[in-house]
Amino acid sequence: DAMVIQNPRYQVTQFGKPVTLSCSQTLNHNVMYWYQQKSSQAPKLLFHYYDKDFNNEADTPDNFQSRRPNTSFCFLDIRSPGLGDAAMYLCATSRDRDRGNNEQFFGPGTRLTVL
């Protein structure tokens, strides 16, 4: 089945220790998104890629970076995690930049704990 996969499902890191979360997709979608979701809150878009074109949200801290080496994979790097970065990180894809048909497909998420 075509899907969005995130690894690991649970990640524990120490304050200030860099961490990388990964996302892969078998849908062959052009757009990949990273969201941060804290408890009982809306998912907050951090950035997205359209193909290789990186698009950062204005309020995304510099501490968050992303890489998309190919169509299938996208990584979220947190350079120096703080306690406030503990959250669920969601990866999603959409077929293209079609405003009328922009359904998103989500992975199961990675729960990040910062000690």
Next chain:
Amino acid sequence: SQQGEEDPQALSIQEGENATMNCSYKTSINNLQWYRQNSGRGLVHLILIRSNEREKHSGRLRVTLDTSKKSSSLLITASRAADTASYFCATPTRGDYKLSFGAGTTVTVRA
């Protein structure tokens, strides 16, 4: 910034009852989407309704859209325990293809 807001924040119903939740948004849209999120999991797309549609059905789900009031509702009929989840509405941001999600309605279906 958040475009949509769901109401109520939380809802508890008995199995077999209907659940209704509402979403209000601020700017003109070309579509509105509803997603479900089970506890600790990713979001699952439920239904997309376009701005020129007033009502749409998918199985036990019924979505309405009133663009004059900038609001939408999601009705789940004959609820089941498996419907226990958070439900989010999502709208395009400023006419873009990206989505802005509301804070969600948490639905608990009691057996």
